[in-house]
Amino acid sequence: MPGSFLSAKLYKTEQLSANTLQLSFELGQDDRTSFNFIAGQFLQLQFELDGELYKRSYSIANTPDDFKATGQLQVALSLVSGGVASGLFHKAPPGIELNIAGPFGVLTLPETFPGQLILAGTGTGIAPYRSMIPQLKTLTDKGTAVTVVKGFRYREESIYSGDFAQLSYIKYRTCLSRESNVNSADHEYAGHVQDQFDALDLNPEKDVVYLCGNPNMIDDCVAFLRDRGLSPRQIKREKYVYSGH
Ligand SMILES: Cc1cc2nc3c(=O)[nH]c(=O)nc-3n(C[C@H](O)[C@H](O)[C@H](O)COP(=O)(O)OP(=O)(O)OC[C@H]3O[C@@H](n4cnc5c(N)ncnc54)[C@H](O)[C@@H]3O)c2cc1C
Structure with missing residues (x-):
């Protein structure tokens, strides 16, 4: 409604x-x-x-x-x-x-996906994926591989880590763009969200990527994903633009 x-x-x-x-x-x-x-x-x-x-x-x-x-x-x-x-x-x-x-908003999940599902967000852009957790379980039960990729500048800015870390049925990665050391045992990776896409072995015919948060991050990711052959309908996005009033 x-x-x-x-x-x-x-x-x-x-x-x-x-x-x-x-x-x-x-x-x-x-x-x-x-x-x-x-x-x-x-x-x-x-x-x-x-x-x-x-x-x-x-x-x-x-x-x-x-x-x-x-x-x-x-x-x-x-x-x-x-x-x-x-x-x-x-x-x-x-x-x-x-x-x-x-x-x-329409950053919502359908009931099935043809390939893997990547949910990427920076900062509070991870929040809508937390709301999706029960649906992610249903999707993985149906065979969809789900990866959550979160981006922050520093480790202490990370939010909702506990909510995702405890989910055995998804993979997740925390990208830290300004930390000099990362802990791979904690699923930490140096750099930005878009640096992770090549490691996820994307199938440009089937996979779907959701992007949420910082508008610049989303533009960079879209350019990267289009370059890798994903069509616009395989990329869903919610930009956190400032309303300015
Ligand atoms: C669809 C949608 C969903 C959103 N969801 C979220 C959400 O879940 N969580 C969330 O925190 N925000 C979200 N936002 C952004 C949110 O609506 C506000 O724009 C944000 O909270 C800033 O509001 P403010 O009143 O504090 O700052 P404003 O009074 O709007 O801005 C004050 C100043 O700060 C600058 N500014 C504003 N935001 C930022 C920023 N993030 N970084 C740097 N400078 C900034 C502005 O350019 C301005 O100069 C969303 C935006 C959209 C469009």
């Missing part, structure tokens, strides 16, 4: 890393029962500051089943210096009210 308009309260703020917060929003009882989303979609948070309305988009980080059980929607917010939403949620106490529009 795209375009739904929900009243929500900030329930809890957790620190995922030094510069990343996880915000949990609780919906009212009526919205809990009527609201649905598909893993991979995003919400638009709407809030007023000094009489001005601001709108900021965030991927949903928890699973649809978790939402049904708790009535809460989680997002991961990367704090930006001087940012309006960053400043608000950095200090916001539990209980503040705001509106949420959504769900939006």
Whole structure:
């Protein structure tokens, strides 16, 4: 139901890393029962500051089943210096009210894939893949090989590692672009997300790559993947462009 308009309260703020917060929003009882989303979609948070309305988009980080059980929607917010939403949620106490529009977006999973599935994201761009975890299990049970490739500058910026590290049925790689030493036992690799694609033995006829997060990373990855022969329909993307208002 795209375009739904929900009243929500900030329930809890957790620190995922030094510069990343996880915000949990609780919906009212009526919205809990009527609201649905598909893993991979995003919400638009709407809030007023000094009489001005601001709108900021965030991927949903928890699973649809978790939402049904708790009535809460989680997002991961990367704090930006001087940012309006960053400043608000950095200090916001539990209980503040705001509106949420959504769900939006098509970075969602079909029921089957012809080849392997690569889910690549930088920073909080990993959040929608966390929401997909139960579906990833179903896909791997059907024979799809799934690899999650996460990109951060430094090790301490990594988020949701525990959620993916414990999944025996997927492969995952953490790319660290500014660490001088990486620990391969922890699935760490030096460099950027796109540096991993050649090692994944991509089949340009069948494989599908999802890209989420930093717009420059996505443009670089798309150029690389097109060069390797993947067609546009084999590349799905969600760019975290700044709304600027
Ligand atoms: C579909 C979609 C989904 C998104 N999902 C997420 C998500 O799950 N998690 C998330 O953290 N963000 C996400 N974003 C980005 C988010 O909507 C905001 O743009 C971001 O949180 C910055 O908002 P702000 O109000 O704090 O900063 P703003 O007030 O918008 O920006 C303040 C200043 O910081 C600069 N700036 C803004 N963002 C960044 C940045 N990331 N790095 C460097 N400089 C920046 C701006 O150019 C501006 O000069 C998403 C964006 C889209 C379009």
